Amino acid sequence: MHGESLFIQALLYLAAAAIAVPLAKRLGLGSVLGYLGAGILIGPYVLGLVGSEGEDVMHFAEFGVVMMLFLVGLELQPRRLWEMRVPVLGLGGAQVVLSAVVIAGIGLIVGLPWQTALAIGLTLALSSTAIVLQTLREKGLMKTEGGQSSFAVLLMQDIAVIPMLALFPLLAVRDGALHGGNVAADGGSHSETWLQSLALPGWAEALAVLGAIAIVIVGGQVLARPFFRFVASSRMREAFTAAALMLVIGIAVLMTKVGLSPALGTFVAGVVLANSEYRHELESDIDPFKGLLLGVFFIAVGASIDFALIAAEPINIALIVVGLIAVKMLVLFLLGRVFGMKLDQNLLFTFALAQGGEFAFVLVSFALQAGVMTIEVAAPIIAATAISMALTPILMIINERLVQPRFGTCEADNRAADQIDHQSAVIVAGFGDFGGTVVRFLRANGVRPTVLENNSEHIDFLRRLGLKAYYGDARRSELLHAAGAAEARMLVIAVGGEGRTMELVELARKHFPHLKIFARADGWFEAFDLVKAGVDYVYRENADTALRAGSDLLCVLGLRGHQVHRAAKKFLQGDERTMRVLAESWGDDQAYFSAARQRIDNLEQVMLADLSEDQQGDSGWDAESIREDFADGYHER
Amino acid sequence: MNQMQSPSDQPRRPVLVLFAHPALQKSRVNSKLIDGLDQIPGVTFHDLYEAYPDLCIDVRAEQELLETHDVVIFQHPFYWYSTPSILKEWQDLVLEHGWAYGSTGNALRGKTLLSVVSTGGKESAYHPDGYNRHTVRQLLAPIEQTAHLCGMTFLAPFVAHATLRIPTDVLAVHTSDYHRLVIALRDDQVDLEKAAARDRSFINQDLNDVIRGEIR
Numbered sequence: 001m002h003g004e005s006l007f008i009q010a011l012l013y014l015a016a017a018a019i020a021v022p023l024a025k026r027l028g029l030g031s032v033l034g035y036l037g038a039g040i041l042i043g044p045y046v047l048g049l050v051g052s053e054g055e056d057v058m059h060f061a062e063f064g065v066v067m068m069l070f071l072v073g074l075e076l077q078p079r080r081l082w083e084m085r086v087p088v089l090g091l092g093g094a095q096v097v098l099s100a101v102v103i104a105g106i107g108l109i110v111g112l113p114w115q116t117a118l119a120i121g122l123t124l125a126l127s128s129t130a131i132v133l134q135t136l137r138e139k140g141l142m143k144t145e146g147g148q149s150s151f152a153v154l155l156m157q158d159i160a161v162i163p164m165l166a167l168f169p170l171l172a173v174r175d176g177a178l179h180g181g182n183v184a185a186d187g188g189s190h191s192e193t194w195l196q197s198l199a200l201p202g203w204a205e206a207l208a209v210l211g212a213i214a215i216v217i218v219g220g221q222v223l224a225r226p227f228f229r230f231v232a233s234s235r236m237r238e239a240f241t242a243a244a245l246m247l248v249i250g251i252a253v254l255m256t257k258v259g260l261s262p263a264l265g266t267f268v269a270g271v272v273l274a275n276s277e278y279r280h281e282l283e284s285d286i287d288p289f290k291g292l293l294l295g296v297f298f299i300a301v302g303a304s305i306d307f308a309l310i311a312a313e314p315i316n317i318a319l320i321v322v323g324l325i326a327v328k329m330l331v332l333f334l335l336g337r338v339f340g341m342k343l344d345q346n347l348l349f350t351f352a353l354a355q356g357g358e359f360a361f362v363l364v365s366f367a368l369q370a371g372v373m374t375i376e377v378a379a380p381i382i383a384a385t386a387i388s389m390a391l392t393p394i395l396m397i398i399n400e401r402l403v404q405p406r407f408g409t410c411e412a413d414n415r416a417a418d419q420i421d422h423q424s425a426v427i428v429a430g431f432g433d434f435g436g437t438v439v440r441f442l443r444a445n446g447v448r449p450t451v452l453e454n455n456s457e458h459i460d461f462l463r464r465l466g467l468k469a470y471y472g473d474a475r476r477s478e479l480l481h482a483a484g485a486a487e488a489r490m491l492v493i494a495v496g497g498e499g500r501t502m503e504l505v506e507l508a509r510k511h512f513p514h515l516k517i518f519a520r521a522d523g524w525f526e527a528f529d530l531v532k533a534g535v536d537y538v539y540r541e542n543a544d545t546a547l548r549a550g551s552d553l554l555c556v557l558g559l560r561g562h563q564v565h566r567a568a569k570k571f572l573q574g575d576e577r578t579m580r581v582l583a584e585s586w587g588d589d590q591a592y593f594s595a596a597r598q599r600i601d602n603l604e605q606v607m608l609a610d611l612s613e614d615q616q617g618d619s620g621w622d623a624e625s626i627r628e629d630f631a632d633g634y635h636e637r
Numbered sequence: 638m639n640q641m642q643s644p645s646d647q648p649r650r651p652v653l654v655l656f657a658h659p660a661l662q663k664s665r666v667n668s669k670l671i672d673g674l675d676q677i678p679g680v681t682f683h684d685l686y687e688a689y690p691d692l693c694i695d696v697r698a699e700q701e702l703l704e705t706h707d708v709v710i711f712q713h714p715f716y717w718y719s720t721p722s723i724l725k726e727w728q729d730l731v732l733e734h735g736w737a738y739g740s741t742g743n744a745l746r747g748k749t750l751l752s753v754v755s756t757g758g759k760e761s762a763y764h765p766d767g768y769n770r771h772t773v774r775q776l777l778a779p780i781e782q783t784a785h786l787c788g789m790t791f792l793a794p795f796v797a798h799a800t801l802r803i804p805t806d807v808l809a810v811h812t813s814d815y816h817r818l819v820i821a822l823r824d825d826q827v828d829l830e831k832a833a834a835r836d837r838s839f840i841n842q843d844l845n846d847v848i849r850g851e852i853r
Contacts, residue, residue: 555690559662560660560661560662560686560687560690561686561687561688561689561690562659562686562687562689562690562692562723563659563660563662564690565690565691618659618660621659621660621663621714621716621721622660622663622664626757626801627801627802630757630801630802631802
């Protein structure tokens with residue numbers, strides 16, 4: 001692609017996304033359907049804005065799936081993954097085998113050679129990681145039982161691709177592979193890999209594969225942390241983004257070289273880094289790229305639907321689509337039953353995974369190359385896969401709106417508890433003296449906040465003390481989101497520095513209006529700004545400390561401790577009142593000189609208010625009036 | 638003053654004065670009553686509001702103090718017929734179940750409790766027929782019962798009446814009486830049974846009656 005056409009392509013895809021996704025969302029259809037619809041619209045059969053290059057784009061954009069699995073891995077602690085071994089191997093394995101057998105059987109019945117039937121069965125047994133995970137995440141269903149089971153099956157399918165690719169050449173029904181068939185970025189493994197080109201004996205190849213996985217695991221455990229610390233110490237946001245992208249792409253390349261699925265490799269890397277303090281930052285750095293690439297991928301899927309073919313043999317294709325979805329649903333539902341899922345969860349699981357996946361595009365083109373099937377068989381399979389993928393979001397809406405209300409049971413309680421388990425109610429942004437003290441105090445009282453801090457040295461120190469803090473700039477809504485701002489109830493802003501508190505306040509207000517904000521202010525004037533901005537709780541950083549010093553001074557001068565204590569309290573309360581009153585008259589668009597003038601006026605008012613505060617009071621302990629009454633003989637009556 | 642102390646210089650019954658006045662800076666009576674009290678050997682003067690300006694009481698430290706003293710004195714102005722709030726807080730927190738009372742709470746058993754209060758009203762006002770309709774001792778019933786529950790002997794209170802307009806000489810008498818009583822308690826020279834007698838409404842109505850064999 002040369003420069004200009006690249007930009008025009010980009011413009012088309014981005015425009016389609018920018019218009020179709022909000023529309024689909026507004027209609028309650030989810031972003032995936034929006035992307036797919038946009039793809040169909042700009043595709044060769046409607047507006048014809050993109051042509052056959054759509055397929056290239058699709059293969060490039062499949063990298064979004066790699067990134068998504070990295071992100072999924074980041075959210076999965078190794079311990080959790082180990083707990084999932086039964087669903088992954090059992091449920092996932094059974095799904096692949098059973099679906100493949102049934103679909104291959106149908107292939108035999110319609111008269112395909114057994115090799116071709118088996119290849120089709122294996123290909124269509126796989127579901128779409130991209131569409132399913134994106135849809136589940138968007139609906140917030142990832143942590144439910146059905147969501148977890150779907151994820152386990154998708155993981156197993158990713159693993160199963162590897163032996164399938166090895167098996168296909170053995171299924172060739174005729175000599176001489178067909179030309180064509182794209183080398184996909186994701187499934188690069190199906191062309192001759194670098195490793196195969198070395199012509200190593202089988203055991204050496206296996207060793208190299210294991211070695212590559214070991215590199216990812218050991219590298220992630222040992223090298224990643226010091227490396228990220230080094231990058232983070234530059235305090236350049238883009239450097240960290242570059243490092244994160246480098247990590248993902250590097251692993252993808254390594255995996256492709258040894259013939260493994262890059263998605264699987266980055267998933268493992270994600271799991272390894274799930275315990276690291278850089279997790280949230282990695283998440284927020286990779287997430288926009290993933291989102292964009294996945295979007296482009298979905299658009300490309302939409303654009304690649306071959307309406308000419310569908311128009312030519314509509315009944316045939318419709319039968320394949322319906323048959324595919326029906327068979328997969330049946331198998332999924334039965335397995336859900338066998339593995340003891342509750343009905344509502346089983347229905348979610350069944351509806352989510354009933355489609356062909358993006359691996360089908362890779363496997364079919366590979367099968368064509370290897371001479372396992374003919375183009376006459378392959379074309380309808382590709383078309384049916386794309387259609388079934390496009391139908392998935394619709395199927396899930398049907399499940400949600402029509403099936404669940406009748407057959408499912410309510411799962412809301414279950415989910416709420418789950419989230420409290422995973423997320424903290426309090427997010428503390430900034431781990432300096434102020435934020436650090438707040439966090440220590442909360443922890444000492446059994447509250448474990450999520451901590452965000454932008455200084456990697458602080459984080460190291462805190463980790464040595466056994467505290468948990470995440471690296472990242474809280475002023476990015478993605479990081480706030482990754483830290484669970486959507487579920488949290490309170491946000492402590494202790495980031496300090498000119499204007500940063502206000503920036504964060506505005507960000508939180510915009511994206512997470514439900515958060516109660518507790519903000520540290522540098523002094524009177526920042527406090528005025530914050531109060532004026534409607535922040536619920538504002539703390540002038542040095543107010544309490546200065547009053548403690550003043551109290552100690554008064555005590556050493558000989559004043560009574562309790563008297564001084566009450567005086568300091570009252571003084572602070574007076575300050576709070578003054579702050580609220582003066583904040584109201586605090587201008588927001590003053591020219592410099594008048595603003596400075598106003599500052600001095602305000603300080604004057606503060607000092608005058610001090611004098612009018614009753615620092616004596618407490619007459620209940622010793623009222624003059626009672627003495628007068630007594631002198632009047634009131635008590636003699 | 639120390640002639641009755643035991644030869645070993647150890648007080649027979651160490652005295653702990655728990656003093657509670659939230660605004661001592663304005664006090665005329667209590668500030669005089671405590672003047673010199675902390676100089677008496679065998680007496681620990683403990684100013685609660687000064688020790689805990691924020692009313693956050695160190696329970697362990699308070700219990701350790703109690704354990705090393707035999708006579709406990711609550712000294713305070715009489716606010717709304719009761720103690721200032723810190724002394725109530727002190728009771729609520731320090732007199733723990735299992736320590737001060739209950740089946741295993743024996744820490745205070747056999748000790749002596751004396752209330753020393755200053756009232757604005759005259760002695761005649763603290764009478765069934767008077768303005769306040771009860772004697773000071775009757776109004777101190779919650780503390781008397783608290784002492785009883787903890788196995789302590791509650792003496793008739795030491796009361797400085799009519800402090801709103803107290804003449805200097807009367808205040809001087811109260812002060813010397815109070816200090817004399819503290820020393821006698823320390824030296825175990827008080828007839829506790831007499832001093833605790835139910836019909837005695839306040840102990841300083843006749844100190845000679847309760848302090849025995851004193852050489853003055």
